[in-house]
Amino acid sequence: MPEDPPAGSAECAEAGRDASRALDAVMAERHRLLSLAFRMTGTLADAEDVVQETYARWYRLEPGKRDGIAVPAAWLTRVASRICLDLLGSARARRETYIGQWLPEPVPADLFADTARVPLNSGPPAADPLERVTLDDAVSMALLTVLEAMTPAERVTFVLHDVFGVPFDEIAGVVGRSAAATRQLATSARRHVRHRRRTQVSSHQHDEVVRAFRDATVGGDIEELLRVLAPDVELRVDGGGFVNAATQVVHGPDRVARWLMGVMRKQPALRLERRDTADGLGYLLRDGGRRYGMVTFDVGEGHVTHVWLMLNPTKLTNWPLD
Incomplete structure (x- = not known):
């Protein structure tokens, strides 16, 4: 037994x-x-x-x-x-x-999906929702x-x-x-x-303006690019010391457009591939089999107001080449 x-x-x-x-x-x-x-x-x-x-x-x-x-x-x-x-x-x-x-590091739209919906406190949710900012x-x-x-x-x-x-x-x-x-x-x-x-637009409007930006940049149409950029547009580039990049903020549509066109002339093999980012439509910059950078945008009233160009390779790890 x-x-x-x-x-x-x-x-x-x-x-x-x-x-x-x-x-x-x-x-x-x-x-x-x-x-x-x-x-x-x-x-x-x-x-x-x-x-x-x-x-x-x-x-x-x-x-x-x-x-x-x-x-x-x-x-x-x-x-x-x-x-x-x-x-x-x-x-x-x-x-x-x-x-x-x-x-900051740009991340895909769904990287942290549904992680902030349930409170992590030991009591009930915060009792003052009217004092909170609604975040999409x-x-x-x-x-x-x-x-x-x-x-x-x-x-x-x-x-x-x-x-x-x-x-x-x-x-x-x-x-x-x-x-x-x-x-x-x-x-x-x-x-x-x-x-x-205050200047936030719908995702459809954001993506429509960003597509126009991409078409003008890739096509080398500086006049069209100038029409897409806001009068107070800013371009910020993070190279982290790994890549030659603008060390200061680039202000104004004329300077931003000429800076971008200069990059496209110096990098004729560069391709912009669509990616869904937390801001909406963005583009992975690809040079052949090499991941060159990631560009994301803020849009207001039909124009690009901010261009964020991430070239620091340590902040691009979540953007694989398809």
């Missing part, structure tokens, strides 16, 4: 299954944490570092303390946010040594560049509250302010965002 299992073996097995389920639940938060950290830092490399350090801190906890955390997702979110806050505090000093202009997409270059103009505390507060729905009393513990002061940080951050969104 088979021997009876040792006493307590069933309990041990069940405890093992519980531990495995708990681990799965914690690891299931990774993509959402990466989404949050990317919105706060602007690059996937920094976001990956934040998430890695967050999990390292989780596993350094004593088992008893880990078991006592009622909502691991909320704990992970708070820790990741504090790490981002510290990182943002040192980012400006690090960028003083950055060669040329620094831009929180990882566009248009918004990320606005976030860059915020203070670290404003940025962390805005992302946690307006994107992830975390209440102010919980955010206060992250940024080291009172709930009232944290609410003021969010109000200030929203002013930046709403100012940008």
Whole structure:
């Protein structure tokens, strides 16, 4: 006859299954944490570092303390946010040594789809939806560049509250302010965002203008390109020191058009391939079998208002050649 299992073996097995389920639940938060950290830092490399350090801190906890955390997702979110806050505090000093202009990293439209719809806090969703900015997409270059103009505390507060729905009393513990002061940080951050969104157009209008931009640029029609560009258009290029690029912002339609035409003349093999970005239609710049860059746009009132050209290869890893 088979021997009876040792006493307590069933309990041990069940405890093992519980531990495995708990681990799965914690690891299931990774993509959402990466989404949050990317919105706060602007690059996937920094976001990956934040998430890695967050999990390292989780596993350094004593088992008893880990078991006592009622909502691991909320704990992970708070820790990741504090790490981002510290990182943002040192980012400006690090960028003083950055060669040329620094831009956030452009990402595909669906990279973080549906990661910011469910709040990560331990309580109900934030109770003041009328005080939140409605975001169609929180990882566009248009918004990320606005976030860059915020203070670290404003940025962390805005992302946690307006994107992830975390209440102010919980955010206060992250940024080291009172709930009232944290609410003021969010109000200030929203002013930046709403100012940008005054000229926002539909996705159809955006893509129509961008296609006209592409046709004029590829066709070498500078007059048509000038008609597509807004009077106050700006071109920003991030080469990261890896590629020769404009070290200063290029202002005005005439200078922007001539700069772009100069690139096309110097790179006759360059091809612009359609890609769906978080801003709408964008183009992968391809030179034969080499990924050269990624260009994304902001459009307002029928004209291109901002051209963001990413040439830094470390910020192009999510744009494979088809």
